[in-house]
Amino acid sequence: MIDLRSDTVTKPTKGMLEAMFNAEVGDDVFGEEPTVNALEEKVAKLFGKEAAVFCPSGTMTNQIAIKVHTQPGDEVLCDTTAHIYNFEGGGISFNSGVQARLLPGEHGRISAQQVKENINPRYDWMTNTSLVCIENTANRAGGSFYSLQQMKEISDVCKQQKLNYHLDGARIFNAIVENDYTPAGIGNLFDSVSVCLSKGLGAPVGSLLLGDKEFIRKARRVRKVFGGGMRQAGYLAAAGIYALDHHVNRLKEDHARAKKLAETMSKLSYIDSILPVDTNIVIFNLNDKLKPEDFVKKLAEKNIKATAFGKQAIRFVTHLDFTDDMLAQTEAALKAI
Numbered sequence: 001m002i003d004l005r006s007d008t009v010t011k012p013t014k015g016m017l018e019a020m021f022n023a024e025v026g027d028d029v030f031g032e033e034p035t036v037n038a039l040e041e042k043v044a045k046l047f048g049k050e051a052a053v054f055c056p057s058g059t060m061t062n063q064i065a066i067k068v069h070t071q072p073g074d075e076v077l078c079d080t081t082a083h084i085y086n087f088e089g090g091g092i093s094f095n096s097g098v099q100a101r102l103l104p105g106e107h108g109r110i111s112a113q114q115v116k117e118n119i120n121p122r123y124d125w126m127t128n129t130s131l132v133c134i135e136n137t138a139n140r141a142g143g144s145f146y147s148l149q150q151m152k153e154i155s156d157v158c159k160q161q162k163l164n165y166h167l168d169g170a171r172i173f174n175a176i177v178e179n180d181y182t183p184a185g186i187g188n189l190f191d192s193v194s195v196c197l198s199k200g201l202g203a204p205v206g207s208l209l210l211g212d213k214e215f216i217r218k219a220r221r222v223r224k225v226f227g228g229g230m231r232q233a234g235y236l237a238a239a240g241i242y243a244l245d246h247h248v249n250r251l252k253e254d255h256a257r258a259k260k261l262a263e264t265m266s267k268l269s270y271i272d273s274i275l276p277v278d279t280n281i282v283i284f285n286l287n288d289k290l291k292p293e294d295f296v297k298k299l300a301e302k303n304i305k306a307t308a309f310g311k312q313a314i315r316f317v318t319h320l321d322f323t324d325d326m327l328a329q330t331e332a333a334l335k336a337i
């Protein structure tokens, strides 16, 4: 079975399972989880932040960040395609009572200028703009990444205008391996950063939220309220530590396979257009003679799983469990349609 639906479908490797099996554990709600503490310290230090909190999902880390950074009735600025707006079940209004102002970015990337132009003046009758959230890499926009300069320009506006600045870094390591920036170089631009271990890094569960000590103190409280306080979570944290030590540099392989797929697909007559492939996501549009359901069905007959991602669009995501062999099989199947 070849599964291109998401990079979340990976199973723990043998080495990762051994690390999990050997983890030292305690009760994290009491703050006595040695492996969770080690993971939080490791990732906070890596990104140059004071502290971190380990959570079950990237949805939770984003939602906690939004809750801590805003007051009910506030407005959050983000791209039209943002995960926090499209794929978190309306959580920003449910959990924090805030609304989003959607900015049409360039392949998922908003600009400092757009941010500047969309900050409300502080009148009693205007919504209070309090948070800017960017996504790097941008999922629904096809895995595109920001340059350090673009992230910094937005950071400068946020500092000037006293806005909080959050990075949804579910796939931040996919951006890092393709750029000349370091985790610490990014970390110091943001008030908070969310990092997922269960996407390209191949851990079964887990995300971290990073920030200064005071922010993380509040975040831990919100995590408990949201039901995300875990007990012997060290088994999961051990998988995360292993993933960070072994699965970061290899992300480039996923990117190369995604690019190869896109190259093959660019020659197929039933494919109309493909978004630029910067990392591990290939989003493409079928021409109107081929229905996405039929395309997905045809691939399924060849044991390949994919999902429709909009009207005529399909998304493929490459990952740790997608090998060169599977790439060749997928290319052959696509050519046969």
Ligand SMILES: *Cc1c(COP(=O)(O)O)cnc(C)c1O
Binding pocket: 056, 057, 058, 059, 060, 062, 083, 084, 135, 137, 138, 139, 168, 170, 171, 196, 198, 199, 207
């Ligand atoms: C996957 C993802 C998340 C978090 O998703 P969970 O499935 O809740 O871990 C957040 N942001 C982006 C951009 C994502 O792709």
